[in-house]
Amino acid sequence: MMLTGVGIIGRFSIRHEEKEFQEYLELLQMDRKILPPFPGLIDLKGVIHAHTRISHDSKGTADEIIRAAQGADLQFLMTTDHNDKRIFTEGLQGKYENLLIIRGAEITQGGQSILAVHIKEYINEYTKYAKTIQQIVNEIKSQGGLAFAAHPYTFKEWDVEGIDGTEIYDMADNAYAQAWKLPWMATEAFVSFQDYPDEVFLSLLARPDDYLSQWDRLTQKRKLVGIAGNDAHQRFMLFGKQLDPYQLVFRFVQTHILTPAFEETPLLNALQAGHTYLSFGLLADATGFQFAAGNSNIRAIMGDSISYSPDLVLTAQTPHTGIIQLYRNGKVMDTVTAARLDYPVKERGVYRIEVSLPIEGVKYPWIISSPIYVV
Numbered sequence: 001m002m003l004t005g006v007g008i009i010g011r012f013s014i015r016h017e018e019k020e021f022q023e024y025l026e027l028l029q030m031d032r033k034i035l036p037p038f039p040g041l042i043d044l045k046g047v048i049h050a051h052t053r054i055s056h057d058s059k060g061t062a063d064e065i066i067r068a069a070q071g072a073d074l075q076f077l078m079t080t081d082h083n084d085k086r087i088f089t090e091g092l093q094g095k096y097e098n099l100l101i102i103r104g105a106e107i108t109q110g111g112q113s114i115l116a117v118h119i120k121e122y123i124n125e126y127t128k129y130a131k132t133i134q135q136i137v138n139e140i141k142s143q144g145g146l147a148f149a150a151h152p153y154t155f156k157e158w159d160v161e162g163i164d165g166t167e168i169y170d171m172a173d174n175a176y177a178q179a180w181k182l183p184w185m186a187t188e189a190f191v192s193f194q195d196y197p198d199e200v201f202l203s204l205l206a207r208p209d210d211y212l213s214q215w216d217r218l219t220q221k222r223k224l225v226g227i228a229g230n231d232a233h234q235r236f237m238l239f240g241k242q243l244d245p246y247q248l249v250f251r252f253v254q255t256h257i258l259t260p261a262f263e264e265t266p267l268l269n270a271l272q273a274g275h276t277y278l279s280f281g282l283l284a285d286a287t288g289f290q291f292a293a294g295n296s297n298i299r300a301i302m303g304d305s306i307s308y309s310p311d312l313v314l315t316a317q318t319p320h321t322g323i324i325q326l327y328r329n330g331k332v333m334d335t336v337t338a339a340r341l342d343y344p345v346k347e348r349g350v351y352r353i354e355v356s357l358p359i360e361g362v363k364y365p366w367i368i369s370s371p372i373y374v375v
């Protein structure tokens with residue numbers, strides 16, 4: 001599975017490794033613990049940052065995107081077409097059987113992109129002059145929308161007020177960063193993609209080190225919800241094959257939201273509160289993951305602030321045994337290989353969890369939680 005010189009040259013060795021990887025993932029699925037949910041909350045899995053054919057660079061039809069989201073077992077989809085008035089006349093919105101679609105736009109100004117989730121009207125980023133990012137965010141907030149920094153590598157204006165969160169993983173950025181794999185991907189598209197699309201895709205999976213370091217620096221100054229940016233377009237074809245079909249892109253990584261109800265308003269409120277975690281679901285479904293802080297009197301979950309007390313304990317639980325790491329202000333404080341971590345809090349700070357799965361000697365990132373702020 002890993003990229004080796006032998007793997008690039010020898011198609012048989014590639015196929016062999018992908019078969020083993022697939023078998024490992026199938027075994028993992030069988031060994032799954034069902035965790036009792038937080039009282040009063042349900043864990044919904046979905047995708048934020050997807051384009052449809054309203055965007056100039058996507059050909060995805062409404063029917064294709066709905067079927068792909070349902071096929072990927074998503075409960076919500078937040079579309080973010082490149083800014084266009086047609087989003088509000090032709091864009092999908094509402095419930096489609098068990099799928100809730102919330103529309104928005106990706107607004108780009110001066111090379112910086114903002115995801116405007118759940119806006120009600122078109123925001124013109126040029127009225128007479130180019131609007132500043134702060135003006136755009138102000139308009140998003142005045143419409144009751146949420147604002148997320150997309151493609152955080154190129155985003156600079158972190159001091160802008162009103163930003164709710166940021167992508168901590170972006171599939172497009174991650175793919176571009178690994179452009180050196182393109183010859184290998186072309187070989188794979190020809191040789192293995194038909195039989196092992198999941199495994200070929202997972203070879204692109206890497207921990208977003210820079211984005212996480214930046215996020216850790218920023219969350220020490222302000223709350224910032226971390227989301228997965230799928231940036232789904234369904235646009236790349238190679239040898240007549242769709243390299244980025246919606247369903248595979250949706251199954252690759254998801255944002256989970258812990259919400260009291262499967263309705264638009266509570267879902268958006270929970271997203272804004274950071275009751276969220278990111279998971280590379282193509283490895284294994286992370287539904288049920290929990291990260292909480294509490295003592296005998298009080299409990300907080302991901303996204304919440306909680307006052308420090310000497311008896312405060314942080315607890316993380318996962319549906320599969322993995323390598324659980326607890327971070328405080330960007331530094332690893334504890335590591336266990338287990339399905340549960342308990343950590344007595346010794347000092348204030350911004351605490352978050354990462355879980356990875358060791359597969360054939362390689363550590364694959366699996367879950368990244370939003371932080372609990374111990375103040």
Ligand SMILES: [Zn+2]
Pocket residue numbers: 049051106231
């Ligand atoms: Zn995009």
